Amino acid sequence: MIYELRQYTLRPGRRDTLIELFEREFVETQEAAGMRVAGTFRNPDAPDTFPWLRAFPDMPARKAALEAFYGGPVWQANRDAANATMIDSDDVLLLRALAEPPAWERPPVGAAELPPSMYVATICHVEDGFAGFFDSEVAPVLAEAGVPVVARFETEHAENTFPRLPVRTGETVFVWFARFDTPEDERVVDLPMLKTRLTAAPQRLRLRPTARSAMR
Template sequence: MNVIELRQYTLRPGQRDLLIDLFDLEFVESQEALGARVVGQFRDEDNPNRFVWIRGFSTMQARREALTAFYVEGEVWKAHGPAANATMLDSSDVLLLRPAGPHSGFPEPASARPPKGAHTLPSSRVVATIYHLDAPADEEFIRFFSDRVAPLMAETAGPPLAGFQTEHAENTFPRLPVRTGENVFVWFSSFADSDHHREHTERLAQSAEWNESVLPELSARLSAPPRHLRLAPTARSQLR
């Protein structure tokens, strides 16, 4: 996947489970049949009214074709889109991303997606860390992340799973807006459960190398404090 959307929806109070049930039942296979890949869908653990999901495409042209087929021509969205939209207050918080390097995209899934009707929630947690930059992530920043940040994350049991930067290509499906005029570097990690994530953050906070060397150098490169999305996979999320 050469194009990724990180989509964060603000929902009406009490509507998140309703949207997740509808999404997991109707909006996964129907999109993938048209050329999109639904990477994962999540509850934001820090906001009960936020639903986060990730969708991928092979190219920007493939994105345009898949989204047109689904939202304009498709019967599934015509049938269930109004119910989904009724749960939402805002669906415009979307980062359009591309892999930061030739091997930094999401790995192939370790197992098949649970079938329709699955309700068992995984204990695992996914964390998306968003770095805001003054300019596009260049080779020097990506090398700094690979050589200095990623090894410390691995040492503290939170190794990066994938890394992406802003895709500045023109939005090929303007009916769905994306955030523009900003530069981000986004990396993902996965943990067996909330306790393992907490252990990682505690070990990182106690690391002298992180606090005295890597974090100050990283902070100097950022235009805003990092943002961390703590994400609980839904029953059918393939990324978990």
């Protein structure tokens, strides 16, 4: 599966406005166009951002799905309201799944109860071949510390065939997600074996699922 990890920078105080619009208008309509809205989140450390994750079967399906959705009536009717909340929507990592994230049954439109869980996504800039090292040297340490890895991704270097939506290029990343039942369960694990394997400092995103997120 192909994934996009999208991080929108929003105008101050507009995050909940966008999430309410997104969960009402853009979840089922994107999925009807051929993609899957895998996870939608609030980052408690960055209140004017909206991180979310969507998936496609492959690159040709991605192109067709994006053309269908962004050329369709729901986006056309709501794009001005959505875009009015945003400063930037171009921070997008195009990824290939090595292990798919978990998914639960999505609550219906109008649901307001927030899941108690928290995900932590770690984004590492790496050289090619990092995935095998992670599986053999890093994942066991995390698991022993009570931080099981629930999803893993690496950069998809295929051409972006829907250039209307830019993606980050010229970098190779490895991304893993850990899930905690509550924020109080979060653990930060020292991973000294990473120091010689990374080409930049890792980015750590603390992610609280929104009311209708499929990752809960």
